[in-house]
Amino acid sequence: MCGISFFCSKKNFNKELELSTDSISHRGPDAKGIETFKVNDFFVGFGHRRLSIIDLSSNANQPFRSGKNSVIIFNGEIYNFKELRAGLQKNGKEFITRSDTEVIIELYDEYGVESFSMLNGIFAFIIFDQSRNKILIVRDFLGVKPLYFYQDELNFFASSEIKGLKIFKDIDFKEDKDDIYEFFNTGNLYEPNTGFLNIKKIFPGSYLEIDLEKFTFKEKSFKFLRSKKKENGLEESISNAINRQQISDVPVGLFFSAGVDSSLLAFNSKIDKLIFAKYEEDSHTNKDHIYSKIIQKYLKKELIQVNLPSVGKSRDEILRRIDNIAINTEELIADYTFFASYELSKKASEIGYKVVLSGMGADEIFAGYPRYLIVKFDKFFRFVSQLMLWLSKVKLYPKFLDKKIDRLVAYSTEKNWYLAYCRLLGYFSSSELESLFKDGEELKEALKSRFKKREELLDINPNNKVEASLKIDRYGFLSRNLMVADKSSMLAGIEMRVPFLDYELVNISQEFKSNSLIKGIKLKYPLKKILSKFIPNRLINRTKVGFNPPLDKLIDVLGKNFILNILESDWATLNKIKVIKIVEDHFNGIENNSYKIWQLIYFVRWKKAHLQK
Numbered sequence: 001m002c003g004i005s006f007f008c009s010k011k012n013f014n015k016e017l018e019l020s021t022d023s024i025s026h027r028g029p030d031a032k033g034i035e036t037f038k039v040n041d042f043f044v045g046f047g048h049r050r051l052s053i054i055d056l057s058s059n060a061n062q063p064f065r066s067g068k069n070s071v072i073i074f075n076g077e078i079y080n081f082k083e084l085r086a087g088l089q090k091n092g093k094e095f096i097t098r099s100d101t102e103v104i105i106e107l108y109d110e111y112g113v114e115s116f117s118m119l120n121g122i123f124a125f126i127i128f129d130q131s132r133n134k135i136l137i138v139r140d141f142l143g144v145k146p147l148y149f150y151q152d153e154l155n156f157f158a159s160s161e162i163k164g165l166k167i168f169k170d171i172d173f174k175e176d177k178d179d180i181y182e183f184f185n186t187g188n189l190y191e192p193n194t195g196f197l198n199i200k201k202i203f204p205g206s207y208l209e210i211d212l213e214k215f216t217f218k219e220k221s222f223k224f225l226r227s228k229k230k231e232n233g234l235e236e237s238i239s240n241a242i243n244r245q246q247i248s249d250v251p252v253g254l255f256f257s258a259g260v261d262s263s264l265l266a267f268n269s270k271i272d273k274l275i276f277a278k279y280e281e282d283s284h285t286n287k288d289h290i291y292s293k294i295i296q297k298y299l300k301k302e303l304i305q306v307n308l309p310s311v312g313k314s315r316d317e318i319l320r321r322i323d324n325i326a327i328n329t330e331e332l333i334a335d336y337t338f339f340a341s342y343e344l345s346k347k348a349s350e351i352g353y354k355v356v357l358s359g360m361g362a363d364e365i366f367a368g369y370p371r372y373l374i375v376k377f378d379k380f381f382r383f384v385s386q387l388m389l390w391l392s393k394v395k396l397y398p399k400f401l402d403k404k405i406d407r408l409v410a411y412s413t414e415k416n417w418y419l420a421y422c423r424l425l426g427y428f429s430s431s432e433l434e435s436l437f438k439d440g441e442e443l444k445e446a447l448k449s450r451f452k453k454r455e456e457l458l459d460i461n462p463n464n465k466v467e468a469s470l471k472i473d474r475y476g477f478l479s480r481n482l483m484v485a486d487k488s489s490m491l492a493g494i495e496m497r498v499p500f501l502d503y504e505l506v507n508i509s510q511e512f513k514s515n516s517l518i519k520g521i522k523l524k525y526p527l528k529k530i531l532s533k534f535i536p537n538r539l540i541n542r543t544k545v546g547f548n549p550p551l552d553k554l555i556d557v558l559g560k561n562f563i564l565n566i567l568e569s570d571w572a573t574l575n576k577i578k579v580i581k582i583v584e585d586h587f588n589g590i591e592n593n594s595y596k597i598w599q600l601i602y603f604v605r606w607k608k609a610h611l612q613k
Contacts, residue, residue: 001061003027003490004073004147005047005164006126008135009155012043013168014035020167021047026161027075027490035063035071039133039212046126047475048073053355054081055493056249060099067093069130072105075160076123076145076510077495079244079502084118096223101537108136116207117225119504120244120509124160135210141224142361142474142501143191144482145206146384150199151217156210161487162199162330162610174198175611180603181443183332183449184433185422187599188480190454190472195606204475224503234508235530241502242268245357253353255344257495258292260368260463260527260540261359265499266299269357273302277344279310280549289540306347308340315562318554319605326606328487333480334599336549340487340552348494355495360485364478367466367507367517368524371424374411375465376518385412402592417462418451419444421469425477427595435578466514555594560587563597570604 003024007013021034028049029127034044048062054077062073078084081100089095095102100121107115108127113136120142121508127136139147149158157168165171174197179189192201192418202208206221242265246252256262256274266274276292280341289305296303312318325338348356363369368548374381383387410429414420435442454460458475459470479559482498489496499505512526519525528540555563560583567579579600586593 002051002073002075003049003160003164004124004126004158005045005160005167006073006137006158007045007156007168008215009041010041011155012045013157014043014045014224016167017045017047017318020051020159020164021049023167024164025049026493027051027160028549029493031058031061035061035072037071037090037128037130042212042215042243043213044135046071046073046128048433049508051354051490051493051495052250053077054247054249055097055099057097058070060097060101062101064099064101064107065103066102066109066249068109070105070109071128071130072101072108072125073093074101074104074123074125076121076125076140077145077245077497078104078119078121078123078248079247080118080120082247099587113220113222116222116439120224122497122501126158132210133287135212136207137202137210138207139172139202139204141205142482142506143201143479144486144501146483146486147202148194149208152198156217162194162196163197172199173611175607178443178446178450179332179441181433181437183334183464183603184426184436184449184599185419185447186425186476187427188425188476189332190450191475191479196610204479224507226507231404234526237505237508238264238499238527238530239268241499241505242357244502245499246270248355250354251352253348253351253356255348255356255358256292258288258295259359260524260531261298261362261500263295263535264527264531265359266295266301267531271301271357273304273351273374274299275304275348275356276343276353277308277340278305279308279340285587291542293537295539297375300387304351306344312554312557315400315558318558319566322601323605325608326602328491329484329606330487330610332603332606333482333483334602335484336551336554336598338484338488338548341484342491345492345494345496346491349492354496356489356515357497357499358485359480359498359500360481361498362527363524364470364473364481364525364537365506366512366527367470367514368527371421372466372518372523373521374408374424375421375469376514378417378465381408381412385409388412392478392542408494416427416448417447417465417468418455418472421472422447427599432578432582434499437573438575464514468520470514506553521576551594551598554590555586555597558601560584566601567604570607573607574600 005020007017018034028051030052033048033051046063062070065071076398078100081103084107093106109320124138124145124147125138148165149164150165155170157165159165176197180193182189192203206219209218254265254271254274255268256276278289321339329338392405392409409421411420418475437443458471463469485496531540534565563583582593582596585591
């Protein structure tokens with residue numbers, strides 16, 4: 001895994017390119033490469049930081065030139081590169097490295113843009129086709145690897161991280177109000193948005209072509225071409241995907257949570273050491289720890305426990321962590337697990353790993369989240385919506401069900417289904433959002449319009465709610481998780497691979513109807529059925545705590561007055577009266593608003609980190 005930076009302009013940004021590449025050095029501490037070209041009136045610059053995983057020799061350093069003098073900078077891994085190389089060798093091509101980088105560029109020289117559909121992997125790369133004076137900027141099908149860009153009438157800049165773009169002084173960062181409203185609806189943004197008006201990501205499964213003769217831009221999509229080799233069902237596909245993603249010339253580890261996904265990875269992999277994360281002083285994660293010990297006996301593998309630091313003993317320490325998250329997530333992603341993911345990755349690096357496998361993505365591909373049950377029984381919940389509304393008012397249920405009932409009420413009473421689905425993702429109700437923003441009604445209509453466009457772009461059938469949710473999540477909630485995983489792991493110099501997002505496997509998952517993914521009320525049924533061959537059902541069909549941080553404790557340590565002092569710096573965007581009420585209701589015991597307060601704090605610190613000079 002690596003970091004890349006790029007510019008195309010009539011001005012030579014070579015010095016800035018070097019600084020941009022250095023700003024993302026954590027992504028590639030092993031080697032650095034810079035090369036600039038002059039084409040007609042344009043300068044094009046390529047910067048690369050390398051984390052050596054396959055072919056550790058300097059021959060595979062980048063920028064890399066093909067036999068036909070095409071140039072590439074590449075971040076990611078191609079899991080089928082050996083098969084692709086063998087095909088090229090049959091056509092007489094000779095290789096000078098064992099790297100997947102060389103395979104990508106030689107494949108492009110042979111097949112042009114059609115070659116992108118042949119790649120099974122996680123990737124973001126930029127090709128300079130000198131024979132055609134074209135630049136190709138390409139991102140993988142699911143957007144596992146990020147690639148951000150800025151474009152105006154005179155310049156084009158791209159980088160693996162937004163901090164790499166900030167070095168180019170011509171960029172004026174501005175907030176996008178529609179992005180901010182979307183963020184408060186869902187806790188994240190949908191591809192290709194970032195929270196910045198003029199910074200976007202290359203859309204997953206697409207490439208941007210720059211014509212250096214005319215300085216024109218064309219964006220085109222591509223689809224993965226499935227292998228002609230037949231696999232014997234889902235179980236074999238999972239095994240093959242895991243085997244493919246263990247290809248490496250450095251040690252490979254495995255993040256283990258004792259859940260369905262990581263357990264399947266552990267049973268099917270050759271990895272003998274499993275890394276398990278546990279928050280200090282947290283009784284909830286003790287349950288997962290107990291189960292991890294039990295499942296470990298079936299696996300007959302070593303369990304390495306990583307104790308994640310507590311929430312922090314002082315307000316200043318907690319605020320420093322929040323600032324670190326706001327700085328390094330870069331785009332608007334209110335996810336405190338970034339901190340835990342970084343600490344876990346740092347520990348993996350200390351143990352000696354450069355690569356780890358993660359079960360991430362299985363829930364979005366095989367329908368594993370509880371909210372998919374709600375959308376499956378959408379008609380039922382809408383039928384009983386008035387009853388639930390009455391229950392929420394009179395509170396005739398245990399207090400620990402407050403949040404769940406509130407979400408069900410918000411979902412079932414919202415007429416627009418896409419906004420209803422937002423209520424299952426985000427923390428704020430529709431009425432809260434309208435009062436939180438001064439132009440809330442106008443922003444709400446703009447969000448509806450965005451979802452309507454996504455429905456057309458993603459070919460969503462709104463009548464199949466489970467299928468619709470899975471498609472939406474692929475470019476929203478999954479994208480959020482992937483960006484957190486990428487940036488937190490790369491910050492520690494670790495490459496995180498996600499076998500359940502292997503393209504052969506994703507294509508097979510799409511052959512399952514929604515009622516096969518969710519059997520009755522059993523979520524992720526195909527994966528659980530396979531896992532039941534290895535361990536008893538009682539270890540599978542249990543409530544899993546997961547990676548959620550102890551936010552209640554964090555908010556309590558910060559305290560009301562300290563929080564209000566933090567939030568008062570941004571009354572320009574948010575309604576002061578509403579924000580104060582949310583905080584006071586929490587500390588007065590009227591409502592548990594921990595997650596809402598966390599998101600508000602994150603947002604204010606994000607603005608401070610990225611938009612205030």
